[in-house]
Amino acid sequence: MTNQHYGQFCGLARAAEIVGQRWTLLILRDLSVGPRRYSELVTGLPGIPTNTLASRLKELEEEGLIARLAPTAGERAVVYVLTPRGEELRPALDALSRWGAGGMRTPREGEIVTTASITAALRVAAGDGVVPADWDTAYTVRVGDIEAHVLMHDGVITVGPGAAEAPDLVVIAGPEIRDLLAGELDADTAVASGAVQLEGDASLFARFADSLRVPYSPNVPAGA
Structure with missing residues (x-):
């Protein structure tokens, strides 16, 4: 893979040799959200x-x-997917994402969100993905032109790219949604302040706000 070897018989050293190069973790993040064509990876x-x-x-x-899947009928491009070995990295990717988000309060100049980044962020915010069994709610989260969905069904939260098929509530958000996910804004304040806009059954927003959480690290300066 790489000529950079750390010279240690150590699992962390071996992992760093494989995934520590620039862009590698983001490629794996995008593929953890779903299969991608080469052109989709370039765009994302x-x-x-x-x-x-x-x-x-x-x-x-x-x-x-990762593995390449041959084009299916009507397709012309190969598709890249995570292998079972690659899927083993998902908890590590989520843990690193949660750790990094603990120090993210506002976007730096030029930073954007992508479908994979917002989907991965919501997946991390869902945590263990357990909600009351009688909740049956579909959310679409829209940040600019980017959409992801959050489904609460049979006591489980699932997150994926793209809009929900029939959302009960559409949450339109900007960077301030980070304060909501951190627990520094409650649902009512987030709406009243304009941090989010809602389309659909607004009463369902409180369970969204209560169920998805990525706190700020107490050791990160407020201006980070």
Whole structure:
């Protein structure tokens, strides 16, 4: 994969050799959200050089973390997916995402959200994904042109890219949704302040706000 070896018989060192290169974790994040064509990865990773993407995909395939699926009928492009070995990284990716989000209060200049980034963020916020069994609610979360869905059904939260098929509530949000997920804004204040806008049954927003949580780290400066 890489000529960078740490010279230690250590699981963390070996993992760093495989996933520690620039862009690798974000490629894995995008594939953890769902299968992706090469062109979809390029779109979802603005700024990545195409030669770097091609190299990283080849390296991850050689390591057995991803695989290429041959085009199906009507398709012309291969699709990249995580292998079972790659899926084993999902908890680590989510843990790193939660840790990083603990220090994120406002976007830095030029930072954007993508379908994979907002989906992964909501997946992390859902935590263990357990809600009361009698909740049966579909949410679409919209940030600019990006949409993801949050479904509460049979006591479980599931998160995925794209709008819900028949959302009970659409949550239209900007960067201030970060304060809501951190628990620094309650549902009523988030709506009253304009941090979020709602379309649909607004009474369902409280359970959304109560069920998804990524707190700020107490050790991060307020201006971070």
